[in-house]
Amino acid sequence: MTYVKDAWYVAAWSCDMETAKPLAVSILGEPIVLYRSEGGRWVALEDRCVHRLAPLSLGRCEGDRLRCMYHGLLYDTDGRVAEIPGQDLIPAQARVRAYPIVERHSWLWIWMGDPALADEALIPPAVGYDNPDFILGHGQLDYAAEARLINDNLLDFSHLSYVHANSFGAGPQFAASLPKIEPLERGIRYTRWMTNTKGQSSRKSDTPVDSFMTYDFLIPGVLLMWSGNYPLGTAEALGFAPPRIDDAVAGVTFTSQAVTPMTDKTSRYFFNWGPHRRHGDEALRDQLMALADMAFGEDKVMIEAQQKVIDGTVDPRIMPTAHDKGVTIFNRLVERLAAKDMAAPRQERMG
């Protein structure tokens, strides 16, 4: 799998983590244990004891530290072994890798590359529970499929007309025309006006409106989308340029979504969604989340089936269509950044 190492990956919903209860996750095939210490500190360590490779995620939090519960080695937050029962000397190599970890926008982000390059400015500007403007619900879903296939899905919204014919209900006309796709430094931007429409899903309207949707899809696999309705004629008046979110008259929602590669062929998909406070309430949030659960289940069926076909194909080749512009730009960016990961001089790994 080709993924960017020098990037922040979503590891968990911070609000779902209990204090002093270690969680085992796998990111890019690396086993990681993460926990919030009794002192409130976030820690992410290689989930593999130096002694006999037992998982530290079966361990016990003691203050800020984590004890392997096989033979009792105690780990500091930097990954160094602080105590070996029955032995006074701690060898220098008694150390596991410690990962930079940051809580932001309700997510725990782990930096998978060179720790010296971990720049918090690279964390995508998701909307989480720290944002007072939106009323959000959240969830997550595991896939038996490689993350790239989920990214591809999120980079080509024409699938709404087919995969989601029974949920989001975009209609065939949605796939019949193309959105605007622009490259960003670390992703792509999708924008789309639908004029003179009564909308769909979160943007249904009794009277015709101009409806706008946009998302950024950012390295390593983070979708940040908002949409809203505008008075008829707005799109044309703006020359089909993007509107200001504050000018929307109805239907404004925001969704943050993140795709994290667990292993070669498994992924975890995190998502939230909800209305702007001025355009909805908890009841609408719950309706949207029920719709999302249905729709994301539809994606999962299709993508896991697609993975099986790919696995059974000797030389799997795709045939891109006009809708693949975003997919193509993004995947080339991933390849370029992943190659840069490999080429860059590194400080020695600690793990």
Next chain:
Amino acid sequence: MTYVKDAWYVAAWSCDMETAKPLAVSILGEPIVLYRSEGGRWVALEDRCVHRLAPLSLGRCEGDRLRCMYHGLLYDTDGRVAEIPGQDLIPAQARVRAYPIVERHSWLWIWMGDPALADEALIPPAVGYDNPDFILGHGQLDYAAEARLINDNLLDFSHLSYVHANSFGAGPQFAASLPKIEPLERGIRYTRWMTNTKGQSSRKSDTPVDSFMTYDFLIPGVLLMWSGNYPLGTAEALGFAPPRIDDAVAGVTFTSQAVTPMTDKTSRYFFNWGPHRRHGDEALRDQLMALADMAFGEDKVMIEAQQKVIDGTVDPRIMPTAHDKGVTIFNRLVERLAAKDMAAPRQERMG
């Protein structure tokens, strides 16, 4: 796995197919979607969209055509893409393989080799619901075992004495003597007289009779068997030659069975069975089917266990016995025909 490609394989019971509801099957490791169109036409296509390899079997029938429900590509019955949403031009390579498919004797037969060689005369003369003489039941069973092992089982009926000691109840004397085995152009013929017997399973008799059974086992793995009882002395009077089916006085039944390799290590086994109208009724058919369900379950236990032993054996070798004559002839025929498949000049594949 060595199997003959230029052959008709049973893909499904036609009576079990709903109109406009695609069915995913795997034959010789190839993913195939088959459906009966709204217009009543049978279609079999490669189950893999040219765009991003999603399975077409998750698609939607539209008239005679099939739409991929990932991004909406529409396929014609010949495998050509007829429509790509959001794109006017259809590239020439936008085409999946279409397989010759024929409904006959209640089975859907798919030709897995060169379409130019698909000759309907090669479809084995099974007995299905189109035959007015027999009252049939039908079923199917999936195996976690390679098809060859099931073929081998069906080519050596001495297993009736052991595997089916509690169901068909042939008794040890059945395995103690040999049937007559003759080569056919595309298989072997098994014939056997049991004289002065009170029979077993479908041929039980209150008074001693001469009982006859025969089957052809044909490429790629189709068993067509009938049996019946004759007055004492018939066998000797005929010099142990085969009798005419119409001269049987009781116990005439027919069973058609087909073994289809799904993948290297999985197979689907199709079967029907039932009495001739003159020798039984629906009640007898149901008794026979209950017996078949029990017996085929016994085969499955043995063959799947055999497969596991083979998988765990570094250099698996067999030691044929006198009963293996049919197995040996048939497997050599398979190898000869499979080699011919490889050697023959071909029209270019469409897939």
Next chain:
Amino acid sequence: MTYVKDAWYVAAWSCDMETAKPLAVSILGEPIVLYRSEGGRWVALEDRCVHRLAPLSLGRCEGDRLRCMYHGLLYDTDGRVAEIPGQDLIPAQARVRAYPIVERHSWLWIWMGDPALADEALIPPAVGYDNPDFILGHGQLDYAAEARLINDNLLDFSHLSYVHANSFGAGPQFAASLPKIEPLERGIRYTRWMTNTKGQSSRKSDTPVDSFMTYDFLIPGVLLMWSGNYPLGTAEALGFAPPRIDDAVAGVTFTSQAVTPMTDKTSRYFFNWGPHRRHGDEALRDQLMALADMAFGEDKVMIEAQQKVIDGTVDPRIMPTAHDKGVTIFNRLVERLAAKDMAAPRQERMG
């Protein structure tokens, strides 16, 4: 996997075997069928028919012999085929491997190496139901882990302080000090005095005592342990030498445990435990077995998780600690004996 072939492996609890009911087991990756014949004889054969590799464990006992229930080949206790239905001649190669098998101490022991070297004196002196001094319970547990990891676990009891913090309750002080470890010809001996203690699990005491525990861990993976309490001061009076078991005043129990490698990554763990008749009764035995079930479940969780981490690690390396003395001595012994297995001249294998 590196294991000693010239050794007796525990295959089953003899008391759990029904007469004339074959049991399939796997030892060192070899499929073996074992049974007690109608005549009361123990037989262990290669579980793979010479004909078509069906498992003989699906067969039928006939007197002392075993019939393959696929096509009826009949096997003698020495592995030779005695009968082939439908065929008079029995080829010389119609023979499977027969394994030396001995019932002793309630276990069935199978010799996996050269039959000519099978020396019953090498069977470890376990305590079973044939020993009148102990009141025993028994059980077994399958692991999705290689046997070596279970051996390692049993060779380093410091894990009692952590894995079994909630069951055996040894406390952290147990892991903080080292036992005495001595090499034996075919294993290691562990001894440990705990002085001035109120004991734990089977050795709880109302008043302080000196508590002693010792076990031998023997090739191929057999643990034989006893422990008991002594009057305060006994350890010092003996200069911390081992006491006589008969001098114990309370808490004497014995446990025999055996680890059998089934395949590369699966194992079967057999165990019994119980008090000496002078120090307990059936009720105490049941309490101990309930405790063992809980504790061995804790081991299983840890070791199977450890196996998964190892499987996911490209170059798995361990970092031994002071507690690993027994592990290191034993694993070197295994390597030495396994190398000797390979080097020794052999009579030709029969299988």
